[in-house]
Amino acid sequence: MNVGILGATGYTGIELIRILSKHPNAKITYLSSKHFESQLISEVYPGLDGYCDLILEGDDFKKAVATCDIIFSTLPHELTFEIGKMVVDAGKRLIDLGSAFRFDDFNVFKNWYGSNDDIEYDKFNKVYGLTELNREKIKNAQIVGNPGCYPTSVILALAPVLKNRVVTDKNIIIDSKSGVSGAGHEPKFSNLYSECNENTKPYNVAKHRHIPEIEQELSKIMQEEVKIVFTPHLVPMTRGILSTIYCNLKSDITLKEVYDLYQEFYKNDYFIKILKPRKYPSTKSVAGSNFCQIGFEMDEHTNTLIIMSVIDNLMKGASGQAVQNMNLMFGLPENKGLDIIRIFP
Ligand SMILES: NC(=O)C1=CN([C@@H]2O[C@H](COP(=O)(O)OP(=O)(O)OC[C@H]3O[C@@H](n4cnc5c(N)ncnc54)[C@H](OP(=O)(O)O)[C@@H]3O)[C@@H](O)[C@H]2O)C=CC1
């Protein structure tokens, strides 16, 4: 299939190129950039030399939609809505790595993202792209709203215990830590090397845009309104997210029973690895791969279940999951082109 990547020079864009340039069923035919228009992508990122040497095109998104079977967009939501309309008119398919198509209620999106867009949101045939939970719907979707990186790590970690009502929907406390690539490649003062190196800092405490996304999906899983406390932190590493989640246990359950419940829930999910009791995950174990690792601990003193999950924000948290979804949409094995591990010291 012919693949177009709109916003190819960003961190999720080049991660898509890294994966898709070796994907046996995909041919990258269209790449776009605003700042680097007319340059070779391999001039901008020399590591791609010999793997992808296409010229970056500007914002002729109509051409992209006309010539590609599937479009990945990493662009701001205003542009992605326009592309969504073109994709619908042309009968093509779109995977958006941004936030434009993740919400059920457009007003929630508008409130949290400060958007003035006026579109017929409900008319898009769109699906929330958390592969493991929405597999059947994704297969037939025209537009996939690929999840945010933090939501992927959190929802995968909580789904089994919420679905089985082992924990209460109250007092779910989430502490997440992200590498700096999560913020994208646009230069910002707060992301300068000297601000991030040898430093760890919370940000957007109790007001991060991923709160409504996480609550929307957890509420659907539990079939009642779920609320969360969410504190993200920036830590001095390039890739990775660790989410540590605290929840109140409803009933008596042993750590072994929690482990069995997760094993059963994810028994058919290639990219989810459940760690044996008392084994804790670390971001390095999944860096460069599409895996999510989940471990647990029980604090009997306070009857608290502590769930820990790790992903690579650019892989399972963005481009890896996007390709996983593309595979599903085109009837391919879910791990096609994605069976990558990168173990390093
Ligand atoms: N980084 C991460 O870990 C994750 C990111 N996301 C989301 O995915 C999306 C992309 O993220 P990321 O790749 O990190 O972002 P970057 O800032 O690294 O890249 C954004 C891309 O969009 C292009 N772009 C931006 N504005 C315009 C414009 N007005 N016109 C044309 N092109 C434009 C840029 O092109 P150029 O600079 O070449 O002009 C660049 O290629 C964001 O919505 C982000 O929130 C989701 C999950 C994880």
Ligand SMILES: CC(=O)N[C@@H](CCC(=O)OP(=O)(O)O)C(=O)O
């Ligand atoms: C470290 C860091 O800055 N991470 C980003 C996550 C980006 C993301 O996934 O945001 P969207 O929902 O817009 O796609 C943040 O906290 O905003």
